[in-house]
Amino acid sequence: KSIVVLISGSGSNLQAIIDACNSGAIPGKVNAVIANKADAYGLVRASEAGISTQVLSHKAYQDRDSYDLALIDAIDQYQPDLVVLAGFMRILTPAFVQHYSGRLLNIHPSLLPKYQGLNTYQRAIDAKDTEHGCSVHFVTEQLDGGPVILQAKVPLFSDDDVASLAERVHEQEHQIYPLVVRWFCQNRLQQRADQAWLDGNVL
Ligand code: GRF
Secondary structure (H helix, E strand, O other): OEEEEEEOOOOHHHHHHHHHHHOOOOOOEEEEEEEOOOOOOHHHHHHHOOOEEEEOOHHHOOOHHHHHHHHHHHHHOOOOOEEEEOOOOOOOOHHHHHHOOOOEEEEEOOOOOOOOOOOHHHHHHHOOOOEEEEEEEEOOOOOOOOOEEEEEEEEOOOOOOHHHHHHHHHHHHHHHHHHHHHHHHOOOEEEEOOEEEEOOEEO
16 A cells, blocks of 8 residues: 655654554555655654655645645655655645545544644643543544544653653554554555444444
8 A cells, every 4th residue: 555644743653654564564655755844853764764755835835725735736646545644733624635535544642532632731731631642533624523543541640741741642652553554554444424444343
Protein backbone atom coordinates (compact mmCIF):
# COMPACT_ATOMS: atom_id res chain seq x y z
CA LYS A 1 0.00 0.00 0.00
CA SER A 2 1.08 3.55 -0.70
CA ILE A 3 1.07 5.81 2.35
CA VAL A 4 1.47 9.59 2.48
CA VAL A 5 2.10 11.20 5.88
CA LEU A 6 1.40 14.84 6.71
CA ILE A 7 3.30 16.49 9.55
CA SER A 8 3.97 19.87 11.12
CA GLY A 9 6.55 19.00 13.76
CA SER A 10 8.75 16.41 15.37
CA GLY A 11 7.41 13.42 13.52
CA SER A 12 7.88 10.83 16.24
CA ASN A 13 4.67 9.10 15.10
CA LEU A 14 5.94 9.25 11.53
CA GLN A 15 9.10 7.54 12.74
CA ALA A 16 7.13 4.77 14.43
CA ILE A 17 5.23 4.17 11.18
CA ILE A 18 8.40 4.20 9.06
CA ASP A 19 9.97 1.69 11.46
CA ALA A 20 6.92 -0.57 11.27
CA CYS A 21 7.03 -0.48 7.45
CA ASN A 22 10.72 -1.34 7.48
CA SER A 23 10.23 -4.24 9.89
CA GLY A 24 7.42 -5.63 7.73
CA ALA A 25 4.78 -5.11 10.43
CA ILE A 26 2.99 -2.72 8.08
CA PRO A 27 2.52 -4.13 4.57
CA GLY A 28 3.01 -0.73 2.99
CA LYS A 29 5.46 2.01 2.25
CA VAL A 30 5.59 5.68 3.18
CA ASN A 31 6.07 7.19 -0.26
CA ALA A 32 6.05 10.82 0.77
CA VAL A 33 6.08 13.09 3.78
CA ILE A 34 4.53 16.50 3.34
CA ALA A 35 4.89 19.31 5.88
CA ASN A 36 3.35 22.76 6.09
CA LYS A 37 6.45 23.98 7.92
CA ALA A 38 9.97 23.92 6.50
CA ASP A 39 11.54 23.37 9.94
CA ALA A 40 9.46 20.31 10.86
CA TYR A 41 11.98 17.81 12.23
CA GLY A 42 10.00 14.97 10.72
CA LEU A 43 11.34 16.06 7.32
CA VAL A 44 14.83 15.12 8.51
CA ARG A 45 13.54 11.73 9.67
CA ALA A 46 11.95 11.17 6.26
CA SER A 47 15.09 12.15 4.34
CA GLU A 48 17.20 9.86 6.50
CA ALA A 49 14.80 7.04 5.64
CA GLY A 50 15.10 7.82 1.93
CA ILE A 51 11.53 9.08 1.65
CA SER A 52 10.51 11.95 -0.65
CA THR A 53 9.64 15.13 1.19
CA GLN A 54 7.77 18.22 0.23
CA VAL A 55 7.08 21.48 2.06
CA LEU A 56 3.84 23.18 1.22
CA SER A 57 3.59 26.35 3.27
CA HIS A 58 0.11 27.57 3.99
CA LYS A 59 1.55 31.07 4.04
CA ALA A 60 1.89 30.98 0.26
CA TYR A 61 -1.89 30.60 -0.18
CA GLN A 62 -4.69 33.09 0.11
CA ASP A 63 -7.16 30.93 1.90
CA ARG A 64 -7.80 27.49 3.33
CA ASP A 65 -9.61 26.28 0.20
CA SER A 66 -6.76 27.05 -2.17
CA TYR A 67 -4.19 25.58 0.21
CA ASP A 68 -6.11 22.36 0.61
CA LEU A 69 -6.53 22.02 -3.16
CA ALA A 70 -2.77 22.40 -3.59
CA LEU A 71 -2.28 19.86 -0.83
CA ILE A 72 -4.54 17.38 -2.63
CA ASP A 73 -2.47 17.85 -5.80
CA ALA A 74 0.76 17.24 -3.92
CA ILE A 75 -0.55 14.16 -2.12
CA ASP A 76 -2.17 12.59 -5.17
CA GLN A 77 1.12 12.55 -7.05
CA TYR A 78 1.88 9.55 -4.85
CA GLN A 79 -1.45 7.80 -5.49
CA PRO A 80 -1.94 6.99 -1.81
CA ASP A 81 -4.15 4.23 -0.51
CA LEU A 82 -3.88 5.89 2.88
CA VAL A 83 -3.20 9.43 4.10
CA VAL A 84 -1.92 9.67 7.68
CA LEU A 85 -2.09 12.87 9.70
CA ALA A 86 0.72 12.72 12.25
CA GLY A 87 0.83 15.99 14.13
CA PHE A 88 -0.39 17.98 11.13
CA MET A 89 -1.60 21.12 12.87
CA ARG A 90 -4.12 22.36 10.33
CA ILE A 91 -7.87 22.19 10.16
CA LEU A 92 -8.81 20.58 6.85
CA THR A 93 -11.63 21.72 4.57
CA PRO A 94 -14.67 19.52 3.89
CA ALA A 95 -13.47 19.21 0.27
CA PHE A 96 -10.16 17.75 1.46
CA VAL A 97 -11.76 15.40 3.95
CA GLN A 98 -14.29 14.17 1.36
CA HIS A 99 -11.58 13.58 -1.22
CA TYR A 100 -9.84 11.14 1.15
CA SER A 101 -12.95 9.77 2.80
CA GLY A 102 -12.33 6.32 4.25
CA ARG A 103 -8.55 6.57 3.82
CA LEU A 104 -7.66 9.45 6.13
CA LEU A 105 -6.42 8.77 9.68
CA ASN A 106 -5.50 11.06 12.56
CA ILE A 107 -4.10 10.61 16.06
CA HIS A 108 -5.32 12.86 18.83
CA PRO A 109 -3.80 13.10 22.32
CA SER A 110 -6.93 12.49 24.37
CA LEU A 111 -9.47 9.82 25.07
CA LEU A 112 -11.99 11.05 22.51
CA PRO A 113 -14.69 12.28 22.65
CA LYS A 114 -13.09 13.99 25.66
CA TYR A 115 -10.87 17.00 24.94
CA GLN A 116 -11.27 17.64 21.26
CA GLY A 117 -9.09 20.51 20.05
CA LEU A 118 -5.86 21.86 21.52
CA ASN A 119 -4.02 21.75 24.87
CA THR A 120 -5.42 18.38 25.85
CA TYR A 121 -2.71 17.63 28.42
CA GLN A 122 -3.18 20.87 30.34
CA ARG A 123 -6.94 20.49 30.25
CA ALA A 124 -6.76 16.95 31.67
CA ILE A 125 -4.36 18.10 34.41
CA ASP A 126 -6.55 21.10 35.27
CA ALA A 127 -9.60 18.83 35.48
CA LYS A 128 -7.68 16.57 37.93
CA ASP A 129 -8.39 13.57 35.72
CA THR A 130 -6.81 10.34 36.86
CA GLU A 131 -6.34 9.00 33.37
CA HIS A 132 -5.54 10.34 29.93
CA GLY A 133 -4.58 8.82 26.61
CA CYS A 134 -4.69 8.96 22.85
CA SER A 135 -7.07 7.99 20.06
CA VAL A 136 -6.62 7.01 16.43
CA HIS A 137 -9.67 7.85 14.34
CA PHE A 138 -10.91 8.21 10.80
CA VAL A 139 -11.14 11.86 9.84
CA THR A 140 -14.54 13.28 9.00
CA GLU A 141 -15.72 16.83 8.59
CA GLN A 142 -16.26 17.02 12.34
CA LEU A 143 -13.01 18.22 13.95
CA ASP A 144 -11.60 15.38 16.11
CA GLY A 145 -15.05 13.83 15.80
CA GLY A 146 -14.59 10.98 13.33
CA PRO A 147 -15.10 7.33 14.32
CA VAL A 148 -12.53 6.11 16.84
CA ILE A 149 -10.55 3.01 15.86
CA LEU A 150 -8.23 2.44 18.80
CA GLN A 151 -7.39 4.17 22.06
CA ALA A 152 -4.69 3.75 24.69
CA LYS A 153 -5.09 4.88 28.30
CA VAL A 154 -2.35 6.00 30.65
CA PRO A 155 -2.53 6.99 34.32
CA LEU A 156 -2.41 10.69 35.13
CA PHE A 157 -0.61 11.27 38.45
CA SER A 158 -1.18 14.29 40.69
CA ASP A 159 2.44 15.40 40.26
CA ASP A 160 2.38 15.17 36.45
CA ASP A 161 3.09 18.22 34.34
CA VAL A 162 2.44 18.58 30.62
CA ALA A 163 5.89 17.22 29.74
CA SER A 164 5.68 14.11 31.89
CA LEU A 165 2.14 13.34 30.78
CA ALA A 166 2.92 13.97 27.11
CA GLU A 167 5.88 11.62 27.29
CA ARG A 168 3.69 8.85 28.72
CA VAL A 169 1.03 9.39 26.05
CA HIS A 170 3.56 9.55 23.20
CA GLU A 171 4.87 6.13 24.13
CA GLN A 172 1.38 4.77 23.60
CA GLU A 173 0.86 6.72 20.38
CA HIS A 174 3.91 5.02 18.96
CA GLN A 175 2.30 1.66 19.70
CA ILE A 176 -1.24 2.23 18.52
CA TYR A 177 -0.71 4.32 15.38
CA PRO A 178 1.46 1.76 13.56
CA LEU A 179 -0.96 -0.97 14.63
CA VAL A 180 -3.94 0.83 13.08
CA VAL A 181 -1.97 1.56 9.90
CA ARG A 182 -1.08 -2.14 9.80
CA TRP A 183 -4.76 -3.11 10.03
CA PHE A 184 -5.65 -0.68 7.27
CA CYS A 185 -2.92 -1.95 4.97
CA GLN A 186 -4.04 -5.52 5.67
CA ASN A 187 -7.50 -4.52 4.36
CA ARG A 188 -9.03 -5.27 7.75
CA LEU A 189 -10.18 -1.77 8.58
CA GLN A 190 -12.96 0.23 6.98
CA GLN A 191 -14.91 3.39 7.54
CA ARG A 192 -18.61 3.06 6.81
CA ALA A 193 -20.43 6.35 7.31
CA ASP A 194 -19.76 7.29 10.92
CA GLN A 195 -18.49 3.91 12.03
CA ALA A 196 -15.13 2.18 12.00
CA TRP A 197 -15.11 -1.54 11.26
CA LEU A 198 -12.37 -4.08 11.95
CA ASP A 199 -12.58 -7.60 10.54
CA GLY A 200 -16.29 -7.14 9.84
CA ASN A 201 -17.15 -5.92 13.35
CA VAL A 202 -18.10 -2.41 14.29
CA LEU A 203 -15.64 -0.85 16.75
C1 GRF B 1 0.98 13.84 18.77
O1 GRF B 1 0.94 13.98 20.15
C2 GRF B 1 -0.39 13.71 18.21
O2 GRF B 1 -1.30 13.15 19.11
C3 GRF B 1 -0.79 15.11 17.90
O3 GRF B 1 0.39 15.74 17.51
C4 GRF B 1 1.50 15.10 18.11
C5 GRF B 1 2.51 14.81 17.05
O4 GRF B 1 3.73 14.36 17.57
N1 GRF B 1 -1.82 15.11 16.89
P1 GRF B 1 4.87 13.87 16.59
O5 GRF B 1 5.12 15.00 15.59
O6 GRF B 1 4.39 12.63 15.92
O7 GRF B 1 6.07 13.63 17.44
